[in-house]
Amino acid sequence: MDLGQRSETVRRANLSAIVRVLHERGPLSRSELVTATGLTRSAIRGLVGELAGAGLATEAAAVRLGTPGRPSPHVHPNPEGAVVLALEIAVDSIAAAIVGLGGRVLGATRIERPRGHSGVDDIVTDLATLAAGLRLGRPADDPLISVGVAVAGVVRRQDGLVSVAPNLGWTDVPLGARLARALGVMVPVFVGNEADLGVLAEHRRGAAIGVDDVLLVWGEVGVGGGVITGGMPLTGAEGYGGEIGHMPVNPAGSPCACGSVGCWETEVGEGALLALAGRSPDAGRAGVEATLADAAAGSPVALSALDQIGRWLGVGLAGLVNVFNPRIIVLGGHFGRIHPFVREALEDELARRSLAAPLALVRIVPAVLGENALLLGAAELAFEPLLADPANWVRPTGGALHLATA
Amino acid sequence: MDLGQRSETVRRANLSAIVRVLHERGPLSRSELVTATGLTRSAIRGLVGELAGAGLATEAAAVRLGTPGRPSPHVHPNPEGAVVLALEIAVDSIAAAIVGLGGRVLGATRIERPRGHSGVDDIVTDLATLAAGLRLGRPADDPLISVGVAVAGVVRRQDGLVSVAPNLGWTDVPLGARLARALGVMVPVFVGNEADLGVLAEHRRGAAIGVDDVLLVWGEVGVGGGVITGGMPLTGAEGYGGEIGHMPVNPAGSPCACGSVGCWETEVGEGALLALAGRSPDAGRAGVEATLADAAAGSPVALSALDQIGRWLGVGLAGLVNVFNPRIIVLGGHFGRIHPFVREALEDELARRSLAAPLALVRIVPAVLGENALLLGAAELAFEPLLADPANWVRPTGGALHLATA
DNA sequence: CAGATTTCGACGAAAGGAACACAAACCTCG
DNA sequence: CGAGGTTTGTGTTCCTTTCGTCGAAATCTG
Numbered sequence A, B: 001m002d003l004g005q006r007s008e009t010v011r012r013a014n015l016s017a018i019v020r021v022l023h024e025r026g027p028l029s030r031s032e033l034v035t036a037t038g039l040t041r042s043a044i045r046g047l048v049g050e051l052a053g054a055g056l057a058t059e060a061a062a063v064r065l066g067t068p069g070r071p072s073p074h075v076h077p078n079p080e081g082a083v084v085l086a087l088e089i090a091v092d093s094i095a096a097a098i099v100g101l102g103g104r105v106l107g108a109t110r111i112e113r114p115r116g117h118s119g120v121d122d123i124v125t126d127l128a129t130l131a132a133g134l135r136l137g138r139p140a141d142d143p144l145i146s147v148g149v150a151v152a153g154v155v156r157r158q159d160g161l162v163s164v165a166p167n168l169g170w171t172d173v174p175l176g177a178r179l180a181r182a183l184g185v186m187v188p189v190f191v192g193n194e195a196d197l198g199v200l201a202e203h204r205r206g207a208a209i210g211v212d213d214v215l216l217v218w219g220e221v222g223v224g225g226g227v228i229t230g231g232m233p234l235t236g237a238e239g240y241g242g243e244i245g246h247m248p249v250n251p252a253g254s255p256c257a258c259g260s261v262g263c264w265e266t267e268v269g270e271g272a273l274l275a276l277a278g279r280s281p282d283a284g285r286a287g288v289e290a291t292l293a294d295a296a297a298g299s300p301v302a303l304s305a306l307d308q309i310g311r312w313l314g315v316g317l318a319g320l321v322n323v324f325n326p327r328i329i330v331l332g333g334h335f336g337r338i339h340p341f342v343r344e345a346l347e348d349e350l351a352r353r354s355l356a357a358p359l360a361l362v363r364i365v366p367a368v369l370g371e372n373a374l375l376l377g378a379a380e381l382a383f384e385p386l387l388a389d390p391a392n393w394v395r396p397t398g399g400a401l402h403l404a405t406a
Numbered sequence C: 001c002a003g004a005t006t007t008c009g010a011c012g013a014a015a016g017g018a019a020c021a022c023a024a025a026c027c028t029c030g
Numbered sequence D: 001c002g003a004g005g006t007t008t009g010t011g012t013t014c015c016t017t018t019c020g021t022c023g024a025a026a027t028c029t030g
Helices: A007-025 A030-037 A041-053 A120-136 A175-183 A194-205 A264-268 A270-276 A284-296 A300-324 A334-353 A373-388 B007-025 B030-037 B041-053 B120-136 B175-183 B194-205 B264-268 B270-276 B284-296 B300-324 B334-353 B373-388
Strands: A057-060 A074-077 A083-089 A093-100 A104-112 A144-151 A154-156 A161-165 A170-174 A189-193 A214-219 A223-229 A328-333 A363-366 B057-060 B074-077 B083-089 B093-100 B104-112 B144-151 B154-156 B161-165 B170-174 B189-193 B214-219 B223-229 B328-333 B363-366
Touching (some): A007 A373, A007 B007, A041 A057, A083 A120, A104 A120, A120 A175, A144 A194, A144 A373, A154 A189, A175 A189, A189 A194, A189 A373, A194 A214, A194 A328, A214 A300, A223 A300, A264 A270, A270 A300, A270 A334, A284 A300, A300 A328, A300 A334, A328 A334, B007 B030, B007 B041, B007 B057, B007 B373, B030 B041, B030 B074, B083 B120, B093 B373, B120 B175, B144 B175, B154 B189, B161 B175, B170 B175, B175 B189, B189 B373, B214 B334, B264 B300, B270 B284, B270 B300, B270 B334, B284 B300, B284 B334, B300 B328, B334 B363
Parallel strands (some): A083 A144, A214 A328, B083 B144, B214 B328, B328 B363
Antiparallel strands (some): A057 A074, A093 A104, A154 A161, B083 B093, B093 B104, B161 B170
16 A cells, blocks of 8 residues: 655656657657646656657657747657567467557567467467567567567456466466466566457557547457446456456356356357358358358348347447446457447347437447457557556666757 | 646645545554555654644544554544535435544434435435534534435436436436535535445445455345446446446346346346245335345245345346456345345356356455445545545645644 | 663755746748 | 747756654663
8 A cells, every 4th residue: 555655756657647648649749748748848858858868759850830939849659669569369360569669560470370279388389489580570679568468368467367268278377477488588478358458459549549438349259348447447356357248148048158158148259140140150250251241242141140149239238338338339359340230230229228328428339450459459558567657667867858859 | 638747746645645544544653654655754744744734633642552662643534624414315215414534423314205206306405404404513614525425326427417216216317416506515516326335335434445346236126236446436437337237137037117128127126026025016125124034934935035036146246247357246235134045046156157256256245334334435425525635625835743742 | 770662853855847037949920 | 031929948946745864752671
């Protein structure tokens, strides 16, 4: 319970505010930083000077905007000044990326893998290889902040334990520790659930920028949920929070892989859609795409299947709207793809069942970040220590002013 | 987006930390404050001196504990130094209390009212009368911080609009403004949902002290939910959050007052229990008590009804556990009363359906605060502005040291 | 009663941002 | 093309707040 603040705290908080603004909103003039943070010009000058000295920011000549007054130099986040390694373990692919401050992707690879139960050893080794490949193209002294990992499973945040990942066939895998060893890096490895990181990415770089109450519903094989409420990610006590796929919605429903019956996932997951559309439950993403194509062509079976999914989506979302009162709901994974076809049924059901919040108060939109959404989310997770306290990376006694004034 | 911090911010934060600790944990010695806040003795001395000067705290002679070393004077929160008015509008009663800093109840009244649709005018007037009565016994210059109101309805936090209160028959009642006018006070009026305030009270003064991830499930006529996650109350974008009573759990269920079908409330609410126990749905709280008495006496009908309720409670809680991953679940309202009878069925169902979190990770306990829980929660809500920034109540330039050293 | 322990009280030091004044860079208008 | 207005950078001084350290005070132990 260390609530006490001291003057150093102020400096840390102010550095954090500046780096955060630069990272999230991109290049800003110094005077824009003044208005964004509420600090004075003097303070901004000093702190930006320190950031420039630490390589986290660069100052560039002002651009002429046609406004009167002395032009203010532009401060850019320096993507080379701090980088993170982002990894993703999805059901049918793994991917890695190096992302620089400000969210610039400095390199990315993805390899497809067959679905099915994938060995932990294989995946960890392959990820390490992917990462090594990416880092080959980078300077050896790359300022790596940390590693972020997105995984399709239930994750304990504190230590990166994957307690259960049904679609990978994993149970109690200490993924964080395993990856730290395999990667041979000295920085922390943070592991997050795919939906938790998806909402982080959409909140920072996607469809929910600037919105503090966001619900992301992520459909892949299973159904995951990521929640940001009051601007803070919801993780729960152990970090297991957000598992909305296993809300009971239909006691008369089908058995779920989790051992329960009638979970939302069994009604709206990929399997449910494929079954309703008369396809093999193993048809996977291709099956979903084929169903969408059928629906676009007017196939009654496909349209009815999608309508049914939309209704169940609306039922579950109504419960979630009543619980979370989000300002925006982002549909990700295959839910983003099917959104145009399910929208009507979904909103109809939602309007009928949501209690206080009129439909007008919540926007429902598909995710805008594509394939690499989870990598971006993992990167954001990995940047968090830097954003929360850049002072740890800015040389402590560096009274370096007068920098980069050219 | 005012992130910038200044030295004054530090002082505010430190004063806040001290007042908060005193309010939540009660009298502490100055040296305990040092360890609790991480500040130095010098800082504590100065800040406590200011608080004493402002009347928010009093310093008393040290008590001898038998430990070596110079004894540290005890700092008490001063209940007379800052008070709030707490109001409660329940389905069958209204109540008012004056609560002092530290949570001491300085006066309270409650009057029963018949159930049923109660006019807003009547209730507002009656509450104002109750409050006036309480304030009669108090000094005229009582340092009133603000007013907190607990109401059995869906509340928009920002302005205290009760958007819908089915069990009172209210729709879109600007309760905050109405009460402010009727009370004739110059301080803000904060309105909160009963479950939201219940969880606040249990978190501060009840069964969930020190736990940062709490789910309170409040059963009265309806079912409400209060959530604290990561130490912060979950309110949602408009403050409508936490309406867990209207999660859809049974599409084949009964119609709900909210217009939907198969809401959790229809399966576990008071009405469901009474119906299962073969009683009139209007039997109210007395009917619940009678059912419990029957169960205690071994009545099969009552026991089976309670078992059924327990199962549905478990189903709903499983979903909530998967979503929130709480560390503790507090059962309040009549759920607290029936807990011993439903525990087994509830835990059985919960264990079967909760995904990642083993049952061992979440404690399920009845609420410990009794009848006045909501009043206490309303008081905590009302104290929040003071706790968040006591500097507004401490005279700004009062460099008053050397106080109360006697 | 001497010693150990813990805290108090007070002072100066340190750190950080605010405030102010001035200079520089840009636009606009005559 | 130049004067004036506007906005922002720069540098200095000041203010606020806490920290660190010293000697003194209050208590327990042996």
